[in-house]
Amino acid sequence: MGRGKVELKRIENSASRQVTFSKRRNGLLKKAFELSILCEAEVSLIIFSPSGKFYQFSSHDMERSVARYRSEVGLPGTNDQRSRSLEFWRSEIEELRRTINKTEAQLRHFIGEDIAPLGLKELKQLERQLKTGVERIRSKKKRVISEHIKLLKSEQRALQEENARLQKRLHELPDANVSSRIPEPNACNAFHQQRIFLDGSHH
Structure with missing residues (x-):
């Protein structure tokens, strides 16, 4: 009797799945080898x-087979990819260089350098940009000063409260010292009774 047909679905048990992968991988590699020998096929x-993990088999040079495959399906070859990549990065570098030069020129214009070639339109635009920048700086400066003043006032209030608390404690200290030197009534009575007892014993 032949084996029953195996249902094609994912094997849930990981150990069984690994065993099946190893067996079928070896069988597939063997079939590829046999096909290349029996039929002189490029496999x-x-x-x-x-x-x-990576496994491979090639009856001929793998790179040549991959290049042939890419050519058959219309994909660019490795050399074409490298050329396009180099061309792309050259273009990117050139664009970055132009951007850097433009930015450096604008910075020099902002500090009044190299403005001789500028026309009236460029000078007016530069003036507007400078005015906008100055207004933003002044606005930011006002906010920083306002926040600093609020912080100083808060610290001043805290110092005043601490000073008042210390002054209160300072005024309370003399009263506490005087009261500590005055004997309590019970202590005075006990002292007088002891004196009377001692005087009587002398007589």
């Missing part, structure tokens, strides 16, 4: 395991 096989 290339690439496998990535679920954990990311």
Whole structure:
């Protein structure tokens, strides 16, 4: 009797799934090898395991097979990709260089340097930008000063409250010293009774 048909679905048990992967991977690599020998076919096989491990088989040079595949499906070759990549980065570098030069020129204009080539339109635009910048700086300066004044006032109130508390304690200290030197009534009575007893014993 032949084996029953295996239902194609994900194997839930991880150990069984790994065993099945190893067996079928080896079988697939064997079939690829046999196909290349029996039929003189150019066979290339690439496998990535679920954990990311890499396996491959190629009856010929793998790079040549990949280049042939890319050519067949209309994908750019490796050399074309490198050329396009270099061209792209050259363009990016040139664009960044132009941006840097433009920004440096604007900074020099803001401090009044290299403005001789500027026309009336550029000078008016520069003046508006400077006015806007000065207004923003003044507004920020006012906010910083206002916040600083609030902080100083808060610290002043805290110091005044602390000073008042210390003054109150200072005024309370003499009364506490005097009261500590005055004997309590019970202590005075006991002292007089002891004197009377001692005087009587002498007689």
